[in-house]
Amino acid sequence: MVNIPLLLMGCGEVGRQLLHHIVSCRPLHSKQGVMLRVVGVCDSKSMVAAPDVLTSHLDDEFLLKLCKVKSSGSSLQELANFGGCQVFSGQEIARKVMEFAATLRKLSGLTLVDCSASSQTVELLSQAVNLDCCVVLANKKPLTSSLNDYDKLVSQPRRIRHESTVGAGLPVISSINRILSSGDPIFRIIGSLSGTLGYVMSEVEGGRPFSEVVNTAKRLGYTEPDPRDDLSGMDVARKALILARLLGRRINLDSIKVESLYPVEMGPDVMSVDEFLSNGLPLLDKDIQNRIDNASSKGKVLRYVCLIEESRCEVGIQEVAKDSALGRLKGSDNVLEIYSRCYSKQPLVIQGAGAGNDTTAAGVLADILDIQDLFRH
Numbered sequence: 571m572v573n574i575p576l577l578l579m580g581c582g583e584v585g586r587q588l589l590h591h592i593v594s595c596r597p598l599h600s601k602q603g604v605m606l607r608v609v610g611v612c613d614s615k616s617m618v619a620a621p622d623v624l625t626s627h628l629d630d631e632f633l634l635k636l637c638k639v640k641s642s643g644s645s646l647q648e649l650a651n652f653g654g655c656q657v658f659s660g661q662e663i664a665r666k667v668m669e670f671a672a673t674l675r676k677l678s679g680l681t682l683v684d685c686s687a688s689s690q691t692v693e694l695l696s697q698a699v700n701l702d703c704c705v706v707l708a709n710k711k712p713l714t715s716s717l718n719d720y721d722k723l724v725s726q727p728r729r730i731r732h733e734s735t736v737g738a739g740l741p742v743i744s745s746i747n748r749i750l751s752s753g754d755p756i757f758r759i760i761g762s763l764s765g766t767l768g769y770v771m772s773e774v775e776g777g778r779p780f781s782e783v784v785n786t787a788k789r790l791g792y793t794e795p796d797p798r799d800d801l802s803g804m805d806v807a808r809k810a811l812i813l814a815r816l817l818g819r820r821i822n823l824d825s826i827k828v829e830s831l832y833p834v835e836m837g838p839d840v841m842s843v844d845e846f847l848s849n850g851l852p853l854l855d856k857d858i859q860n861r862i863d864n865a866s867s868k869g870k871v872l873r874y875v876c877l878i879e880e881s882r883c884e885v886g887i888q889e890v891a892k893d894s895a896l897g898r899l900k901g902s903d904n905v906l907e908i909y910s911r912c913y914s915k916q917p918l919v920i921q922g923a924g925a926g927n928d929t930t931a932a933g934v935l936a937d938i939l940d941i942q943d944l945f946r947h
């Protein structure tokens with residue numbers, strides 16, 4: 571049996587879905603000879619961990635209880651009453667994670683799974699990479715901070731997986747890596763990489779108000795924790811940066827041209843998420859509807875497009891033909907066209923659900939299983 575010790579950072583929508591997938595896939599993994607041992611789970615304030623990460627793990631009953639506690643809005647601290655775990659908080663968390671990494675390194679190693687939406691995990695992840703930990707990410711922020719941080723994270727390519735950072739569970743990163751490693755240079759990527767913006771555009775085309783559709787996208791689990799990350803284009807810009815860096819571009823987030831769907835007066839420094847959703851968004855309904863109607867009068871639709879070509883890396887709204895690959899998109903689907911020497915006239919096209927907690931967590935789980943060979947001894 572291959573044992574993979576895991577430490578999950580972030581037990582929000584995606585993290586909890588991952589824990590549910592891990593528990594429900596036990597019979598399948600057991601047939602495959604793999605055992606995922608969750609030795610710790612942390613949120614923004616606390617960490618619960620197995621009493622001894624070498625010999626024990628958080629059992630399934632505990633993990634499901636944890637999911638219940640977190641979805642009810644309570645703190646991980648509450649699990650201390652449940653027994654069978656250690657609880658840490660504040661600065662102690664990073665110290666303990668490194669201690670676990672050092673302990674497990676002697677036996678099998680540790681996988682850190684980042685399902686947070688925080689830009690603050692990057693430091694811990696880089697330190698963990700130095701201790702030969704594997705890293706699996708749904709969080710795009712660590713890969714889109716400085717080039718220095720990026721270089722550290724990807725310094726051991728076999729030990730990092732981040733399929734869910736672009737296109738949720740779609741095989742985008744793995745396909746690009748396969749093309750590149752065969753010496754086939756990619757010269758153009760164009761696509762729609764936001765499940766939220768794809769859903770919003772196609773639903774508003776169908777006549778629903780922008781504000782209502784954004785709220786629904788949040789409820790369906792398509793948006794970032796703060797939907798302004800999607801509406802500002804920054805979430806797509808991060809995906810574009812991840813792809814551009816994969817292609818070898820030495821660029822940063824601030825070199826990407828980004829178009830926002832809301833004004834600075836509605837930004838996070840000015841109003842809370844709830845205020846934005848209930849009071850800010852309705853003020854944008856008319857403008858978005860006008861832009862969509864205007865495009866429609868020319869037989870076109872609006873799509874939030876990501877383009878990476880030569881020195882260009884940009885994201886923003888474009889009017890595209892209704893019958894194009896981008897124009898035909900519906901719901902939360904993403905579509906990505908990859909042009910390379912082998913795919914020069916007809917691109918390689920990847921399309922499917924590009925957002926949602928289930929597909930994202932499934933992508934993370936597949937990444938974890940993909941590194942199982944590193945845990946065989």
Ligand SMILES: NC(=O)C1=CN([C@@H]2O[C@H](COP(=O)(O)OP(=O)(O)OC[C@H]3O[C@@H](n4cnc5c(N)ncnc54)[C@H](OP(=O)(O)O)[C@@H]3O)[C@@H](O)[C@H]2O)C=CC1
Binds near residue numbers: 580765
């Ligand atoms: N939903 C989707 O379709 C997709 C999502 N993703 C990515 O998945 C990630 C998670 O999204 P989602 O689950 O919706 O987000 P949530 O806001 O629901 O959950 C985030 C979790 O991270 C925790 N957290 C915050 N800071 C830290 C930290 N420094 N260390 C450890 N944990 C921390 C939060 O703690 P607390 O509970 O205390 O607030 C919370 O538990 C995001 O990065 C998102 O971009 C990627 C692809 C698709």
Ligand SMILES: N[C@@H](CC=O)C(=O)O
Binds near residue numbers: 737738766926
């Ligand atoms: N908020 C994102 C989720 C996946 O990264 C999106 O809408 O695409």
